[in-house]
Amino acid sequence: MKLWRWILLLAVIAALAAFGWHWVAEDPGYVLVKIRGYTAEMTAIAAVIMVVVIVAIVILLWQLVRWPFGAMSRRHRRTSRQRMSAGLIALMEGRHGDAERDLQRASRLDSLRGPALLVSAEAASRRGEHGRALETLDEASQSAPQAARVLRARFLRREGRPADALALLAPEADSGSLTPGGWRELALSAVATGDMRRARQALEPLQKSGAIGPRAYASLESLVLTGSILAAPDAVALNSLWSQLPKPQRRIPAVVDAYARRAASLGMMLPAMDEVESALRREWSSQLVATYGNLTDDDNEGRLRRVEGWLDVHPNDANLLLTLGRMCVRAKLWGKAHKYLDRALALEPGGAIWEALGDTYAGEGDNAQAQRCYRNALAMARGEPAQFAPHELRGKLDTRPVAIEERSEHGVPRLRE
Known part of the structure; x- marks a missing residue:
């Protein structure tokens, strides 16, 4: 509040106090109290002040009487909060047994019971104690029913029971009362069971909630839509x-x-x-x-010319070079296939490129080289290193990326530093 407002407020209070004092001074009132032969006379203002003082003394005495019991309650709350904190830290550090023990103790405080039991169930699940985790969720459902239901669905999905998780969340999904975490679990469980229609239905409410970030939502959306199309x-x-x-x-x-x-x-x-x-x-x-x-x-040649046009803009894309190599193999253009595939191997070796190169040698009738390429493709598919280097097949290759000319928004080439 600004200074002038404080000054105005104080002036109003002072004026009210002055007028009130004059109003009371004209007739302060009279109070007479008689009890068991005792008589007390005083003004109304004094009586009010006395009542206020007596009430304050009674409250103070009551607080003093309650203090020992309050100290025990405060200690219980402080200890429970400390155990809650220690349990969360232990869970993040991977000490799941310690986390479960501390969180179970923290759950004795009513205000922490729901959160502590939920996290304790997560700790038990990470330990592999799935039965204990579900029992803990039964207790947690009394304090936090929706959160316990979502966490139970997550446990069921992790255990390879997505159909049970889907059945657990379906009633709330049909009524539209599912939480954002529930919609996410519903979508993942539906994908796992092949119910792509229900998985797609979960995307809209999840997007509207804004509960997950754009990247996470895009990943889930892509998973659901891709699965729907392939199904x-x-x-x-x-x-x-x-x-x-x-x-x-x-x-x-x-x-x-x-x-x-x-x-x-x-x-x-x-x-x-x-x-x-x-x-x-x-x-x-x-x-x-x-x-x-x-x-x-049937129009492989026309498509080949179209794709070769893309190469002018993306000369260092290994997938584009692999695509050109495969199209040249289908067109039996062995020399051009070697050119593109050798370049792709130089930029980014991969099993698919070795396989396409094997098809090129096989088309030329060089079965020995084709077998070497296929062995390389098989080795890389297994996660093993290639048995032969590209230069062992056709000599030393140019591995330098092609420089791409950069232009400004006006079409003027930029000078490289």
Whole structure:
């Protein structure tokens, strides 16, 4: 409050006090108290002051009488809070047994009972004591029923029982009273059980709640939509699902990739290519480029020229080079296939590139080199190092990235430092 407001308030109080004093001074009142032969006479103001003093003395005496019992209660609260703190720290440090013991003791305080039992159940679950964790949740459900239900669903999902978790959360989901954590568990459990319709239904309330960050929500959304698309039983169901998705969801690269792969497997090659090409025009994605390379149609040469145009803008993308190599193998352009695949190996060695290179040598009739490439591809698929280096096949390779010209918003090339 500003200084002038304080001054105004004090002036008002002083004026009221002055007028009140004059009003009382004119007639202070008279109080007579007679009890068992004793008589007390005083003014009304003195009587009020005496009553206030007596009440204050009574309250003080009551506090003094309660102090020993209050000290015990305060000690109990302080000890419980300390055990709660120690239990949380032990849980984060991985000392789950100590955490469970401290949290069980902290739960003796009524105000901490619900949170302490919930965290204690989490500690028991991390120890592998699933039965004990569920028993603790039964106790916690009396203080925090919704949180206990969500945590129980999480435990069931972790134990490989997503159907039970889904059945536990379904009634609240149908009534719309599920908490954000419950919607997340519902979505994950639905994905695990293959109930993709219910998993998609959980996305909207979870997004509106804002309970999880954009990155976490995007990851969950991609998981749900990708699973839904890959689970489409036929072309009609896939087209229906794809048309129902909002435009922002149809532009997620992982979702476009899933649609392209599923559409191709159902024989809808042209729609798959169209979606991938549209997505690449909006935003470059190495994942989509790799998928595009696996799609086949009768116009392989036209697609090859289109993809070679992308190479001018993304010369150091190993997936793009792998895609070009595969398309050249299908077109039996062995020299160009070697050029692209050798370059891809130099930039980012991988099992898929070695496999495509093996197909190139096999197409040329060099079975010995093809077998060496396939062995490398198999080794890398197992997580083992490649048995042969690229230069052992075709000599030393140029591993330097191609410099990309940078231009300003006016189209003027920028000088490199």
